[in-house]
Amino acid sequence: MITTSGNRGDTVRSDCHIALTIHKTGGIKINIKSKVKSLFGKSINDLCSIILAHFDIENAFLEIDDQGALPFVIAARLEHAIKQQVNTSKEFLLPFYNDNYSFSTTDKIRRSRLYLPGNNPKLMINAGIYGADGIILDLEDSVAPEKKQEARYLVRNALRGLDFGSAERMVRINQLPMGLEDLKFIIPHQVQLVLIPKCENSDQIIQVDEEIKEISQCNNHQILLMPIVESSLGVINAFEIAKASKNVVAIAIGLEDYTADLGVQRTEAGTESFFARSAVVNAAKAAGIQAIDSVFSDVANINALTDTVQKSKAMGFEGMGCIHPRQVKIIHQYFAPDISEIEKAQKIVLAFEKAERQNLSVVSLGSKMIDPPVVKRALKTISQAESLLLIEKEWRKNHE
Amino acid sequence: MNKLVKNAAGRMIPEIINGDKAIPFKGVGKHIPERKKFAPKIPSNIFYPADGNKQINNIKEALIKSGIRDGMTISTHHHFRNGDLIANLVFDIAHELGIKDLRWFPSASFPCHEHLIRHLENGTISHIEGSMNGPLGRFCSEGKMKKTAVLRSHGGRYQAIQDGEVQIDIAVIGAACADPFGNANGLNGSSASGLLGFALADSQYADKVIVVTDNLVQFPCVPWQIQGNYVDFVVEVEKVGIPEKIVSGTTEITKSPDRLLIAEMTAKFCEITDIIHDGFSFQAGAGGTALSISIFFAEIMRKKGIKARFARGGSNKYLVQMLEEGLIEYILDGQTFDLAGVESMKNNPNHVWTSPFTSYNYHSKGNFAGMVDVVILGATEVDLNFNANVVTHSDGYLLHGLGGWQNCLFSKTVILPIPLFRDRIPVIVDDVTTLCGPGELIDVIVTERGIAINPLRKDLIEKTKNSTLPLKTLKELKAEAERICGKPENPKLSENIVAAIKWVDGTVIDIVKQVKNED
Numbered sequence: 001m002i003t004t005s006g007n008r009g010d011t012v013r014s015d016c017h018i019a020l021t022i023h024k025t026g027g028i029k030i031n032i033k034s035k036v037k038s039l040f041g042k043s044i045n046d047l048c049s050i051i052l053a054h055f056d057i058e059n060a061f062l063e064i065d066d067q068g069a070l071p072f073v074i075a076a077r078l079e080h081a082i083k084q085q086v087n088t089s090k091e092f093l094l095p096f097y098n099d100n101y102s103f104s105t106t107d108k109i110r111r112s113r114l115y116l117p118g119n120n121p122k123l124m125i126n127a128g129i130y131g132a133d134g135i136i137l138d139l140e141d142s143v144a145p146e147k148k149q150e151a152r153y154l155v156r157n158a159l160r161g162l163d164f165g166s167a168e169r170m171v172r173i174n175q176l177p178m179g180l181e182d183l184k185f186i187i188p189h190q191v192q193l194v195l196i197p198k199c200e201n202s203d204q205i206i207q208v209d210e211e212i213k214e215i216s217q218c219n220n221h222q223i224l225l226m227p228i229v230e231s232s233l234g235v236i237n238a239f240e241i242a243k244a245s246k247n248v249v250a251i252a253i254g255l256e257d258y259t260a261d262l263g264v265q266r267t268e269a270g271t272e273s274f275f276a277r278s279a280v281v282n283a284a285k286a287a288g289i290q291a292i293d294s295v296f297s298d299v300a301n302i303n304a305l306t307d308t309v310q311k312s313k314a315m316g317f318e319g320m321g322c323i324h325p326r327q328v329k330i331i332h333q334y335f336a337p338d339i340s341e342i343e344k345a346q347k348i349v350l351a352f353e354k355a356e357r358q359n360l361s362v363v364s365l366g367s368k369m370i371d372p373p374v375v376k377r378a379l380k381t382i383s384q385a386e387s388l389l390l391i392e393k394e395w396r397k398n399h400e
Numbered sequence: 401m402n403k404l405v406k407n408a409a410g411r412m413i414p415e416i417i418n419g420d421k422a423i424p425f426k427g428v429g430k431h432i433p434e435r436k437k438f439a440p441k442i443p444s445n446i447f448y449p450a451d452g453n454k455q456i457n458n459i460k461e462a463l464i465k466s467g468i469r470d471g472m473t474i475s476t477h478h479h480f481r482n483g484d485l486i487a488n489l490v491f492d493i494a495h496e497l498g499i500k501d502l503r504w505f506p507s508a509s510f511p512c513h514e515h516l517i518r519h520l521e522n523g524t525i526s527h528i529e530g531s532m533n534g535p536l537g538r539f540c541s542e543g544k545m546k547k548t549a550v551l552r553s554h555g556g557r558y559q560a561i562q563d564g565e566v567q568i569d570i571a572v573i574g575a576a577c578a579d580p581f582g583n584a585n586g587l588n589g590s591s592a593s594g595l596l597g598f599a600l601a602d603s604q605y606a607d608k609v610i611v612v613t614d615n616l617v618q619f620p621c622v623p624w625q626i627q628g629n630y631v632d633f634v635v636e637v638e639k640v641g642i643p644e645k646i647v648s649g650t651t652e653i654t655k656s657p658d659r660l661l662i663a664e665m666t667a668k669f670c671e672i673t674d675i676i677h678d679g680f681s682f683q684a685g686a687g688g689t690a691l692s693i694s695i696f697f698a699e700i701m702r703k704k705g706i707k708a709r710f711a712r713g714g715s716n717k718y719l720v721q722m723l724e725e726g727l728i729e730y731i732l733d734g735q736t737f738d739l740a741g742v743e744s745m746k747n748n749p750n751h752v753w754t755s756p757f758t759s760y761n762y763h764s765k766g767n768f769a770g771m772v773d774v775v776i777l778g779a780t781e782v783d784l785n786f787n788a789n790v791v792t793h794s795d796g797y798l799l800h801g802l803g804g805w806q807n808c809l810f811s812k813t814v815i816l817p818i819p820l821f822r823d824r825i826p827v828i829v830d831d832v833t834t835l836c837g838p839g840e841l842i843d844v845i846v847t848e849r850g851i852a853i854n855p856l857r858k859d860l861i862e863k864t865k866n867s868t869l870p871l872k873t874l875k876e877l878k879a880e881a882e883r884i885c886g887k888p889e890n891p892k893l894s895e896n897i898v899a900a901i902k903w904v905d906g907t908v909i910d911i912v913k914q915v916k917n918e919d
Contacts, residue, residue: 038891041889068825070884070886129849324657325660
């Protein structure tokens with residue numbers, strides 16, 4: 001029996017294709033065809049030998065067609081090829097990258113989340129260098145049905161080994177129930193946030209949350225959730241979804257599926273989804289979490305993206321999805337508070353602090369009284385501007 | 401047995417290359433020849449038709465009249481790039497005539513010259529002195545060339561001709577337009593490529609000069625980029641090149657997010673360090689990353705309301721747009737990469753054609769390269785001392801020519817924007833496989849994961865001290881690449897020397913060894 005894993009072909013880069021036949025006798029034979037063979041042939045051979053030994057395979061013929069795959073890719077492909085023939089609970093895990101032990105925080109800024117197809121290693125390797133707030137290794141729509149299983153190994157290894165910089169490490173699992181199986185491949189490997197697609201009710205959140213508790217053996221786990229509502233029913237239930245677990249930190253809307261559900265075209269103006277987007281923002285705010293807009297998929301059209309981000313921010317969204325790194329900069333620029341917002345917020349915060357010092361119950365700016373929610377928003381704007389380095393931490397000095 | 405000596409860069413160089421004594425690299429600016437320049441034979445008018453008509457029926461006849469024989473040096477040029485039909489034709493004829501052991505001295509070779517491998521195998525050509533691209537490089541790397549290949553920069557090629565180090569017996573100059581007297585240019589006709597600068601030295605110094613064109617016009621062919629007074633014979637053929645492969649359409653701006661990021665970081669670096677200032681000058685190549693850098697430069701120049709005094713081409717439509725928008729006052733063009741460039745050179749007096757003589761020649765009274773404020777170049781490898789390789793890959797294969805790369809190192813600031821690794825192969829290494837440019841001339845390495853400034857450039861270090869640029873040392877960058885990729889093994893090379901790399905002054909800076917075939 002031959003099992004295979006991975007990708008090959010003229011356009012494939014940083015990936016490999018593995019064909020494995022396990023025999024009863026004859027020892028191990030590894031046949032490497034690689035564009036980097038003279039520089040990494042021994043390293044590839046050694047890694048494969050270690051993995052075969054790890055799974056107690058003593059006789060096998062292994063053919064690797066390599067296009068410069070990194071070790072985490074080769075290991076994922078080989079483990080997947082092995083597990084189609086060997087029934088074992090063992091895993092072959094490469095060491096964690098040092099910085100990948102951390103958890104995320106509820107109020108992390110989530111302006112941009114960059115989608116990466118879960119079975120394409122080439123795009124994963126440098127994903128951390130573009131400054132996106134979040135990186136999504138996607139197991140759902142970007143992975144073909146017959147590639148779902150091999151993508152799980154790849155995503156698991158990427159979560160452990162790759163340096164994603166300051167980005168939040170996210171995975172979009174498959175629609176339930178398949179998504180529950182995905183969790184086994186990501187929860188023990190320091191995923192920070194799980195996106196739950198096509199969410200329609202709070203039960204689905206609870207199922208995922210329970211499964212995470214089960215896998216992590218921890219009732220009070222720190223893995224965050226971001227449900228995506230992508231249907232009319234999901235939109236109607238947005239509030240119960242947002243409130244379903246304390247681990248839900250944001251709720252996103254997916255407009256491709258939503259417009260399909262309505263049976264209408266998705267337009268640039270977005271009139272058809274105005275209600276749904278507003279409903280999601282409203283539900284998120286009511287639940288005290290972040291509202292995240294849909295993906296903007298026209299990569300070449302930077303002007304339309306700019307326009308969309310501005311509208312999105314005006315509606316109350318705090319971030320949106322992107323599929324190309326060049327979108328990140330625009331999204332960050334236009335979701336950030338602008339200068340007039342910051343200046344106004346600074347005045348309000350100073351007035352608030354002054355009132356506090358003087359034990360006044362009412363905050364006023366000039367002759368105007370400032371309501372507590374306005375103060376709260378101003379404080380949030382300032383803390384965001386500080387963390388984005390738009391203003392200095394000591395900005396108060398300049399206002400004395 | 402050929403004795404090896406250590407040159408000033410610490411590389412082991414043979415004393416004799418192809419029977420001639422080789423001068424080991426002595427250091428930048430250290431080799432000063434005290435001879436007169438080489439001079440060609442004195443021709444006399446009486447041997448040429450009084451009516452100025454030097455037209456001959458075909459190339460074969462012209463080669464025979466030029467006295468082609470075994471062991472000669474024949475030069476061709478790369479103005480037609482991958483659409484060149486001339487070089488292949490010349491050696492097909494030489495083979496048909498039973499000529500052996502020719503030295504091919506092209507200004508550059510392209511994948512279309514893979515055809516010549518048969519003539520290297522059948523003995524018509526003994527070896528190549530010029531660039532070694534793709535299939536020819538592979539052939540050479542595997543030790544299949546009869547003699548040692550010699551690689552020179554564009555400026556170094558001019559120097560070698562002037563020094564008499566390479567004496568050209570027959571120069572065959574393909575031209576988009578020519579008259580029967582031999583005046584020629586690259587501007588007019590279906591094979592237009594802009595200019596003929598790479599053939600200039602050949603026209604002046606070769607013993608016999610043949611101009612080949614598919615667009616013969618009545619005298620005078622103007623402008624005469626090549627002057628007919630240097631030309632022996634003119635041949636009209638049906639086609640000198642394949643137009644769509646000469647100007648390969650416009651190279652598009654890179655879509656690779658990594659390369660875009662590197663381009664943006666490079667432009668940002670030039671902004672922060674004030675390299676981009678009013679009246680500055682720059683040179684960027686024709687690759688996708690370099691194109692993007694020009695576009696980021698343009699954005700910065702618009703924002704600051706400044707312009708560049710000149711840009712050195714390779715020109716293309718993006719550079720022409722900048723010229724027309726008034727962001728650049730002059731394009732000093734060394735070669736033209738697309739039709740927009742050709743049209744601009746034809747019609748815009750501020751789009752000026754140059755040659756390796758004006759731009760790069762080392763044995764002249766100065767050249768343009770040193771005047772350029774910033775030049776953006778590529779590299780296959782860089783070592784921890786900023787020494788760089790541009791001709792071989794880390795597996796030892798010789799796959800690229802030097803082009804104007806070495807000559808451009810004399811610009812005021814040299815920046816190499818390169819990915820930290822390519823298909824698992826780290827670019828920053830302990831020791832470059834082949835040394836092409838000394839680190840003392842290379843100022844900044846920009847990778848997607850950080851920027852390294854040569855410690856010699858204290859001014860740049862000072863200017864970027866408090867910036868948001870991700871500054872790192874080459875050592876840190878190398879460690880990062882190796883953490884991701886693993887540490888590569890050394891390439892498997894034999895002791896057989898297959899090519900010599902010349903420095904701009906004609907000394908030998910390094911050699912290339914034969915690759916051991918594993919399978």
